[in-house]
Amino acid sequence: MGIAYMMKKHRRHNKAVHKSSLKEFLHQPGTPPGTIIIDENAEQPNIVLIDYNRANLVNKKLQQPEDCFQYLDTESVSWVDVQGLGNRDIIQRLGQVFDLHPLVLEDVVNMAERPKVEDYEDQLVIIARMVVPNINNHSFHSEQVSFVLGKYYLLTIQEEPEYDCFQSVRNRIEKGKGIIRRQSADYLAYSLLDAIIDGFFPVLELYGERLEELEEEVIFNPNQHTLQQIYQIRRELLQLRRAIWPQRDAINTLIRDGSELISEEVRIYLRDCYDHTVQVMDMVETYRELASGLMDVYLSAVGNKMNEIMKLLTVVSAIFIPLTFIAGIYGMNFNTEKSPFNMPELNWYWGYPFCLGLMALIAVVLLFIFWRRGWLSNSFHIK
Amino acid sequence: MGIAYMMKKHRRHNKAVHKSSLKEFLHQPGTPPGTIIIDENAEQPNIVLIDYNRANLVNKKLQQPEDCFQYLDTESVSWVDVQGLGNRDIIQRLGQVFDLHPLVLEDVVNMAERPKVEDYEDQLVIIARMVVPNINNHSFHSEQVSFVLGKYYLLTIQEEPEYDCFQSVRNRIEKGKGIIRRQSADYLAYSLLDAIIDGFFPVLELYGERLEELEEEVIFNPNQHTLQQIYQIRRELLQLRRAIWPQRDAINTLIRDGSELISEEVRIYLRDCYDHTVQVMDMVETYRELASGLMDVYLSAVGNKMNEIMKLLTVVSAIFIPLTFIAGIYGMNFNTEKSPFNMPELNWYWGYPFCLGLMALIAVVLLFIFWRRGWLSNSFHIK
Amino acid sequence: MGIAYMMKKHRRHNKAVHKSSLKEFLHQPGTPPGTIIIDENAEQPNIVLIDYNRANLVNKKLQQPEDCFQYLDTESVSWVDVQGLGNRDIIQRLGQVFDLHPLVLEDVVNMAERPKVEDYEDQLVIIARMVVPNINNHSFHSEQVSFVLGKYYLLTIQEEPEYDCFQSVRNRIEKGKGIIRRQSADYLAYSLLDAIIDGFFPVLELYGERLEELEEEVIFNPNQHTLQQIYQIRRELLQLRRAIWPQRDAINTLIRDGSELISEEVRIYLRDCYDHTVQVMDMVETYRELASGLMDVYLSAVGNKMNEIMKLLTVVSAIFIPLTFIAGIYGMNFNTEKSPFNMPELNWYWGYPFCLGLMALIAVVLLFIFWRRGWLSNSFHIK
Amino acid sequence: MGIAYMMKKHRRHNKAVHKSSLKEFLHQPGTPPGTIIIDENAEQPNIVLIDYNRANLVNKKLQQPEDCFQYLDTESVSWVDVQGLGNRDIIQRLGQVFDLHPLVLEDVVNMAERPKVEDYEDQLVIIARMVVPNINNHSFHSEQVSFVLGKYYLLTIQEEPEYDCFQSVRNRIEKGKGIIRRQSADYLAYSLLDAIIDGFFPVLELYGERLEELEEEVIFNPNQHTLQQIYQIRRELLQLRRAIWPQRDAINTLIRDGSELISEEVRIYLRDCYDHTVQVMDMVETYRELASGLMDVYLSAVGNKMNEIMKLLTVVSAIFIPLTFIAGIYGMNFNTEKSPFNMPELNWYWGYPFCLGLMALIAVVLLFIFWRRGWLSNSFHIK
Amino acid sequence: MGIAYMMKKHRRHNKAVHKSSLKEFLHQPGTPPGTIIIDENAEQPNIVLIDYNRANLVNKKLQQPEDCFQYLDTESVSWVDVQGLGNRDIIQRLGQVFDLHPLVLEDVVNMAERPKVEDYEDQLVIIARMVVPNINNHSFHSEQVSFVLGKYYLLTIQEEPEYDCFQSVRNRIEKGKGIIRRQSADYLAYSLLDAIIDGFFPVLELYGERLEELEEEVIFNPNQHTLQQIYQIRRELLQLRRAIWPQRDAINTLIRDGSELISEEVRIYLRDCYDHTVQVMDMVETYRELASGLMDVYLSAVGNKMNEIMKLLTVVSAIFIPLTFIAGIYGMNFNTEKSPFNMPELNWYWGYPFCLGLMALIAVVLLFIFWRRGWLSNSFHIK
C-alpha cells in the first residue's frame, strides 16, 4: 500500500514535470515575429522597484510600468523586478518604457527560451533559467528570468512571484552588506546571476541523496519502484542539463565579448560565477553517469535475483522429483503373488523403513551437494 | 484483436515512412551533372504568384513559367511558389526564366537534398525541409522546399501542393498584418524559414505525448507493442534530427556569411529563427535520450516480469511438489500385514486426518515463508 | 533446411568479405619505402586509352605503357585507365611514363590505402574507393581507384577490370552527351569521382531493404539468423563508413586547397559531389544507428519470448500440479475400515464425481485467472 | 558472514566517499561573493614556514600569519604551508598578509573548487587537488591544495594536516638533494605540482589491482558483491577523472599563457609534469573502459549462470518426469480381472523387472543425449 | 580438460599482459625530476654501433658509451642502438656522451612514457612504442623505443635486446638496398619509425583472426570461454589504441613543426608513415567496434540459448504433466463397488486401452502443436 501510494505520488509528479516541459510548445507556429502570447494561466505581474545608491534606498511596488520613468535616468541603480507575465497590456507598456525590440519582448514572454545573451548596443539582454528545489517531490521548480541591463537600470522579468532565489540579494541591498551598494547595475546583474547559479546546488544535493538511496536499493532489492526512480532521475537530470549548458555559454559571452555595459571589475566576478557554472555542469554530468551506471546495475541485479529464484525452484524440484518417483515405483500395482520378482520389497519386513531410508539418503546427499555450492544459503535472501 | 489491428496500422505506417526515405535513392547514379529526373508519381506543378508592396497586392495562379517575367524586375516583392515537381518541361522553363545553374535545378528536383545555403552572386539558393504533423499516425509528413532569393523576387519550390506551413505567411501578406508588406524579399524568405522551423514544434509535441504514454506502459505492462513503439519513435526522431541539424548550419551561414541580398535588419530576425532551430535540436536530442532510456527500462521491466512469473511457478511448485510427495508415500503398496513397520499409519484411527494435517501444516509454513518475502502479493500484478 | 542453407551462404559471404579486409595486411612490414608488392592473385592489367576533345575521339586498348607518350602532351584530354595490378613490370613502366614518385606507385599498388589527396606540384594524386552492389549476397564489392591528374591527362588505376562504375562516363564521352567533351581533364576527374560517390547509393539501398526486413523479423520472430544478420550489417556498414569518411575529407581538400590543376568551374561541380558524399555519410550513420537500435530490440524481444515460454510452462504447471496432488490424495492407501475418518470419500456414492468436479472447478478457476491476465491468448503466438 | 562483513565495510566506505562528495554543497547559496564559510569540522590551521636559498634554511612553525612578513620580501624562497582551514580569523589575516583578492580567499576555503589557474598580475593562483591512497578500503583520500605564487614566496593552503604528498619535496629541500635549493619559488611550485600528479599513480595502482581481481570473479563466480564492486570502482574512477581533467588544463595554461612569474626553464619541467598528467588521464580512461566492459561481462556471465541452472533443472525434470509417468501408469487401479487388456503386465512373471528395465533404458538414453550435448559436465561448475 | 588448459594458459597470459601494464607504476612518486630508476629485472644494455655513408660501413658492438665519441662528429650517419636498460652507470654515461637533458634521460628509462616528440634545439627526442606479435598467445610484446636525433647521429634506446622490428632496416643498410645509404640520419629515423608502424599490421592481423573465430563461436556456441576472449580482446585493443594514438600526433608534429634536423624530402616520407599510422588507428577502432558488437551478440545469444533450454523443459513438462495427472486419476482408490459412478472405467473391458489411447492422443496433439511452432526441431541444436 505504501508503495502503491508512492507510485501514485510519483506518477502525479511525473505528469507535473512533463506539463511544464509541454509549455515549451506554447510558441505558436504561424505568428508574426514579435507576437506576444500570454499563457492564460500566467499570474498577474507585480512590478517591484528597488532604487539605490551608496546613500539612499527606495523599495516599493509600482502600480504601472510608466512609474519607472522617473528612476531610469538617474545615476542610482534602478532594479525593476517584474513578477508574472499574465497581462499583455502591461508587458507591452513595459516594452515601450524600456524601448525593447519586439523580438526581445517575445523572448521574455515565451517561457521556454534557451538561456543566451544578446547585445543591443545600449542594452544587454540575458535570458537565464533559475531552479528552486521542491522538497515535497525531491524535484525542482524551474522558471525563466530575463534581464535587460542598461547603464543605470536593470529590468528583470520572471514567470511568477512565488518562487525566486533573489531574496539574499535583496537583503544585501537593504542592509548594505557587501559592496553591492557601492557598485553599478552590472554588479547587480552579476549578483542575481550568481544567485541563480548558486541555486542549482541545493537541487543537485537532492539528486545526490536520491541516488545514494537508490544505490542500496538497486543491489539488494531491485523492483519496479527502483526502475521508475532511476528513469525519473535520468529524465530530470536531462532537464537540469538543458538549463545549465547554455547558461555557461551565456556567462562566457558576457566575460569575453561583453559590451561596455560590463566593467572590468565585474568581469572578474563573472569569472567566479563561470567557475560555479562549470562545477554545476560537472556534477550534473557525474550524476548522469551514476544514474546510467545504476541502470546497468539494475539490469544485472534483476538477473541475479532470477538466478536465486531459479536456484530455489531447482533445489525443490531436484530433491522432490526423484523422491516422488521412488514413491511412484512402490505405488505400482504389480502382482507380487505372480512372481517373486514383482516388487518383493513390498512384502519385506523392513521394506517400508528401507524405502524411507533410501529417500532420506537421497535427500541428504542432494542437500549436501547444493549446500556445497552455496545454493541453500543464498536463496534465503531473495525478496 | 484491437492490438492486432493497431499492429497492422503501425506496420503500414512504418512502410509509408520508409518509402519516403527510399525516395532518397531517386538520385540516379551515372547521370551527367544537372540532369533533371522526374519522379513519375510526382504531382503536376501549380505556379502561384503573390506580388506585393506596401500599397498593392496581386495573388494569382500562373499558367506558365514565362508569365513571371513581367513581375521579376519591378520593385515589388514577387513570390513565385511552385507546388509540385511532376513536369520536366515546366521545371526546365522555370530554370530559364530564373536563370538557374543546372546544378541548382538538379538539387531542386532531387527531393532528398540535405538542407544548405549556396551563394550564386545575384542569387541565394536555400534548400530547406519542412515537416507537417500527421495526426492520424502520430508521425509527420516531410517535404523539401527550395528557395531562390533574388533582389526583388523569391522563388520557392515545394514537392507537392497539399501540405505546407506557409498559410500564416500568406494571410499576413493578404491582410497586411505585421511589417511584412513594408519589407523586401529577404524578409519574406525569413518569414517562410521561420514558419518552417516553427512547424517542427507541433511535430515534437506529438512525440512528447507518445513518449509520455509509453513511460507508463513500459514499466507496468511492457509488451511487443511497447517495444515496437520505442523503436519506431527512435527511428522517426532520427529522421527529424537529420532534417534539423543541417538547417541550423544553413541559417547560421545566412546570418554570418550572407550575401548582400540579406539586410542587417533581417539578420536580426534570422537570429531569432536560429534560436528556435537550436531549441528544436535540443528537444530532438532530449527525446532521443528519453527514448533510448525507455529502451533500457523496457529491458529491465521484461526481466522484472520474468521474475514475477518465475516466482509464481516457484511458489506453486514449492508448495505442491512436497505435498504430492507425501501423497505418493501413502500411495505405496507396502504390505502392512507383513510387518508392523510397513506404513502402520495406514491403519491408524487418526491416520488420514494426521496426514492431511501434516500437509496443511507444510502448506501453511511455506505460504508464510513466501508471504514474508512478499512473493505472494507481487505475483498478483503480473500481466 | 532453408535456414541452414542461408546460414551457409552467409558464412561463406562473411568469409569473402573478411578476406578482402585481410588484404589490408598485404602491406609488408620491413620493405623500403616505394617497394611495389604484387598480389599473386591480382589480374593482368588492361590499359585502355580514351583521348578526346570537342571534335575527335580515340578509344583503344594499349599494348604497353609507353604507347601513352604520344597522347600525353597533346591538348586533348587523355584518359588512361589501367585495370588490374598483377604485373610489376608494367606498373613500374607506368611509373616512368607518368613520372610518378615511388611512394605514389606504392600507394597505387597497395590496395588498402585510405582515400586521400596529395599534391605533387604538376600532378594531383587522388586515392578513392569505389563500391559496387553485389546483389547475390546483398553486400558489395569494394575496390581502390587511384587518380593521377595532370594538365592534359588523367591516369586512373583500378584493382581489376570486371567491376567499375565508370561506364556512364564512358558513354557520355562517346556520345558527346553533356558538356564533358568541351571540358578538360579536371572535369573528367570530377565526373569519375561523382560516379564513384553516386555508386554508394545503390549499395545503401540494399542495406535499407535488409534493415526493413529485419525490423519485422526482430520483433515477431527473433532467432539466431536475425542476430547474425544484424551483426553482419553492422560490420559491413562499418566498412562503408571507413570508405566514405576519408573520401569526404579528400573532396573537401580538392575544393579548398586544390592546386591550379582544378578550375573554378570544376570546383562548383565538386561542391555538388561533396553534398552527395555528406548525404552518403548521413545515411550510413543513420543505418548504423538503426542497426544498433535493432540489436537492442532483439535483446528485448528475446526476453519477451522467454516470458511467453515461461508463462506457458507456468500455466501448465499451475493447473496440473494441484490436480495431480488431489489425485495423489485419493491414491493413498489409508485403510478406510479402520476408522470413519480414513478417506470416507472413497466409499461415498458420489465420491468420484465429486472429486472430478472439484478438479474441474479448480482448473476452471485457474484458467479464468490466467485468462484475465491475458496469459492464455499471448502464449499462442510464440514461435 | 565473511561476505556480510565485507558488504558492511563497503557500505561504510561507500558512505565515507559520498560524504566527501557532499561537502561539495558547502558552497552556500545567497552569500555575497568573497564570503568565507568555515566548515565546522575543519581542523585548526598549522602554519609551517620553510625559507631557503642555496646557503641557508629556516624551517619552523609560525604562531600567526603576520609572522610571515619578515620573510616575504627577502630574496630567499619562502614557502608558507597552511594546513587546515578551521579558523576564519587566521584565514582572513592570511588574506591580508598576502594581499589576496576576496574571491581567491573564498576559493581557497571552499573545498570543492575545480582545479584552475588564475593570473592576478603579481600573483599566480593555482587550485589543485591531491589524492593519497587509502589502503584500508582500497580507495583514496582527496584534498584541495591552493597555491599562491609570488616572486619570492609560495603560499600553499591544504585542507588538513594529516595527509599530503609533499614530504619528498621537504626532504629534498632539507637535504639539498637535486637542484631545488638553487632555484626560485616557481621551481618549488612545479615540484609540489609534480608531487601531486605523481601521487595519482599509487592510487591508480590500487584500482588496477581491484580490476584484476574482479576480472576472475566476474566470469567464474559473478555475484552481488562483484556487481557492487564494479559500480563502486566506476564511481570512484569518475571522481578521479573529475580531479585530473581540469588539472591538465591548469598545467597547460601555466606552460602556455603563464605570467612572468614562471621562468623558461621551469616551463620545461612543467612540460614533464604535463606528460604525467596526460598519462594519468589515459590510465583513468582505460580503467573506466575496463570497468564498463566488466559490467557487460557481468551481465553476460549472469545469463550464462542462469543457463547452467536451467540446464540442471531441465535434466532432472526431463529424466524423472517420464519415469514418474510410467510409475503412474502401473499405479492405476484398472481391474485386471475384467479384461485381458487391463494392464496384463501387472500379472506377468517378468512384469516388474521389465518395467524397471524400461525405466533404466529411458534414463540411460536421456542421460546419453544430455551428455552428448555437454549438459552434464557443465552443470557441475555452477556456484 | 582441453578447455580448462586453455583457460589456464589464458589466465597466465592475462597476468603477463597486466604485469607489463603495471610496470607503468614504476614511475616513483616523490623523486626529484631527472631521477633514473632502474627496473631490477631489466636486462644489461648492449650498445650496437652502425656507422655508414654511401661508401663505408662499420657495424660493431661497443664496450662502453664513450666509444661513441669518435663517430659522433664525422659526417657519416652513426646509429647507436642501446638494447637494455639494466645498468644505471651506463645510462648516465650515455646521457653525458650525448649531452642529454636529465628529463630526457628519465623519459628514456621510464618504460611507460606516452609517445611524443620534443625539440631540444640541436636534438630531436622521439618516444615511440613498438609492438611485436606473440604468436604463442595470439597477443603482442610491447616495448618503448626512444630516439635522439642529432645532425650526424641517431641514438635509439630500447627496453631489451630480444625483440625489435629493426632487422629489415639493418639489412637494407648492410646490403645497400634502397636509398638509405645515400641519406642522412633523419632518413634513418624515418626508416625506423616506419618499421615500428609497419610492425602493428601483423599484430592487428592476429586480432582479425581471433575476431573471425569468435564470430562463429558467439552465435552458435556462446560460453564462458567466448566471453573471456571477447573481454580479453577488448582489453588488448585498448592497449594498442593507447600505443598508436599518441604516435600519430608525434609523427604529425614531426611533419608540421619539425626542426631543421628533418629535411623536406624526409617530410614527404613521413607523410607516408603518417598515412599508415592513421590506417592502423582506423583498424584498431574498427576492431574495437566489432568486439563491442560481439559482446552485444553474446548477450543476445545467451538469451537465445536460454529460450531453447526453456522450450525443451516446457515441452517435456507440458506433455508429461497432463499424462501423469490422468495416471493419477486412475490410481485413486475410490470404491467402485459403492457406486456405479465411482470410476467405472476401471472395470470396463476396454478401460486400460482406452486410457492409454487417451494419453497417446493427448501426447500426439501436444507434439503436433509444438512441432507446428518449431519448438521440436530448434531444441535439438542447443549445446
Ligand SMILES: [Mg+2]
Ligand atoms: Mg514566431
Ligand SMILES: [Mg+2]
Ligand atoms: Mg519552459
Ligand SMILES: [Mg+2]
Ligand atoms: Mg519559464
Ligand SMILES: [Mg+2]
Ligand atoms: Mg556563486
Ligand SMILES: [Mg+2]
Ligand atoms: Mg570562486
Ligand SMILES: [Mg+2]
Ligand atoms: Mg559510469
Ligand SMILES: [Mg+2]
Ligand atoms: Mg549526378
Ligand SMILES: [Mg+2]
Ligand atoms: Mg523531399
Ligand SMILES: [Mg+2]
Ligand atoms: Mg520562430
Ligand SMILES: [Mg+2]
Ligand atoms: Mg526569440
Ligand SMILES: [Mg+2]
Ligand atoms: Mg538518458
Ligand SMILES: [Mg+2]
Ligand atoms: Mg613500407
Ligand SMILES: [Mg+2]
Ligand atoms: Mg581493402
Ligand SMILES: [Mg+2]
Ligand atoms: Mg583496392
Ligand SMILES: [Mg+2]
Ligand atoms: Mg553525384
Ligand SMILES: [Mg+2]
Ligand atoms: Mg546537388
